[in-house]
Amino acid sequence: MEALPELRVLVLKSNKFDGNMSLPSRSNLPFQKLQVLDISDNEFVGSLPQTYFKNFRAMMDVKENKTDLITSSDDFDFLRYVEMRITLKGLDLLLKRLLKTFTTIDLSSNNFSGSIPDSIGNLNSLRYLNLSHNNLMGHIPASLGNINVLESLDLSWNKLDGGIPSVLTRLTFLADLNLSMNDLVGQIPQSTQFSTFENDSYVGNLRLCGFPLTRKCNEEDGQRMQPEEQDDEDDEYGFIDGFGWRSVVMGYGSGIIVGIGIGCWIIRFGRPRWLVEFFFGVGYTYKKNKKKKKKTRKRATPTQRRS
Incomplete structure (x- = not known):
């Protein structure tokens, strides 16, 4: 399929497909015009397809003026009458049009492992990115800050560690962020955009601190400092957990x-x-x-x- 020159939409979600997508490509320029890739809820394994991230031309440097939306009458018919059902920002939506500026990648609910490659930052016209519910490890790549038009980013339910890159504050179009259920540490970057995200965006990262969480950070090293009331509460629960119900009975x-x-x-x-x-x-x-x-x-x- 990667050799199909006009393929714009590839939706294979909710099946039992498996295999490794990071194997060497048979095409020099795979998926040149692909705008929508949705293979969520399958059983794919291995690392993320870095080769594809480097070659998704339709997700790079896309101009937003109307003259670039339609290049021929065939494109006009396709862009206007295509129908597809995809998940955006947690909602299942039916889209009946495909604008040239609409781009999304959903690789969620698979068994991908390894780190998130820096090459994903090449997709500077990507609008929606969902890598949740996998086994991804390592740091969040700072190259994500290059995707200036990104509107939704979901990296939840992985094994990511390290801090949240401060360059993500550049994403002024980011309306939905979910980094929950990882092992992130340090202070949450502060910006006008990040101040709109609530606790749900960070739940499950026990070593994160700063607004909007109740855990405060040390100004010098960004290490987590618990308020006094929180410490007392933790000690109380620790006392109970230490003895257990059998000992109490x-x-x-x-x-x-x-x-x-x-x-x-x-x-x-x-x-x-x-x-x-x-x-x-x-x-x-x-x-x-x-x-x-x-x-x-x-x-x-x-x-x-x-x-």
């Missing part, structure tokens, strides 16, 4: 058994006197001793009674 059970035993001992022998009188009233010990003396007299032998 065993402690309560042992306490109940010991308490019952002590209670029986107090009732039987009337000691200590002050505790018995506190619970059973003044004179309880005296009455108990009097009953004991009566029982002793009844059990006495006839000889003892005569004497």
